[in-house]
Amino acid sequence: MRITTWNVNSVRQRLDHLLTVLREEAPDALCLQELKCQDDAFPRAEVEGAGYQVTTHGQKGFNGVAILSKLPLEDVTRGLPGDPADEQSRYLEGVIRTEGGPVRVASIYLPNGNPAPGPKYEYKLAWFDRLIRHVEGRLALEEPLVLGGDYNVIPEERDVANPDAWRADALFLPQSRAKLRELAALGLTDAVRACDDADGLYTFWDYQAGSWPRNLGIRIDHLLLSPQAADRLKGITIHRHVRGWDKPSDHVPVSVELA
């Protein structure tokens, strides 16, 4: 089965691209981030018309995550557990009951954290800690689990075209990278790195300063797999060409293929 993650940067601005991705890529599940709309403004009918079930956790103006799936999404968790006061829509999880057994899928939009230091960076680190605690509990279920999302963390030097330009940024600070390693150390596999050692596997190019034509990208959209999912890992695809479409998102879809 194929599971894709994509930060669409407004689902309403990107509806044509979304329908094209669904048609061309035909993922079994698509994790979306940055819907930038409330649930009732999601273009549900159009996506259902393409053959997908729609589960949203939206928010007015910014944030917002969704999971589109060919089969129903069950046992849904809206919002990251661990802080009832957190009103930002950045986490959605559910179970897809496939012929090969249940697969648990999450759509994650980890906070950006800039400027750092400051309250936004503190929120990012605290959110990371809650995610680690939550995932620890999910791993105890010993299920195939795919955590797809915009993690807003550049893992390593080889994941950024110009490391020095990002040295002081919340996406590349040592503490951010350490949190991502702490999460992975629970026993998760970075699907892209399990399949490809190359430099320059970028998933985001800024709209500014000619980042796309100059290929000044970063890798911040990740698919992390539980051991039961990693055992079934067949391959990954970074849909780089999508960044070249007219009026694109600044992120491109990333897919994992599981046996």
Place this chain on the structure above:
DNA sequence: ATGACCAGTCTTACTGGA
């Protein structure tokens, strides 16, 4: 030239993104 953005909002200036 060597880099000049984009989306949403109680919109005409700001916030947030990365």
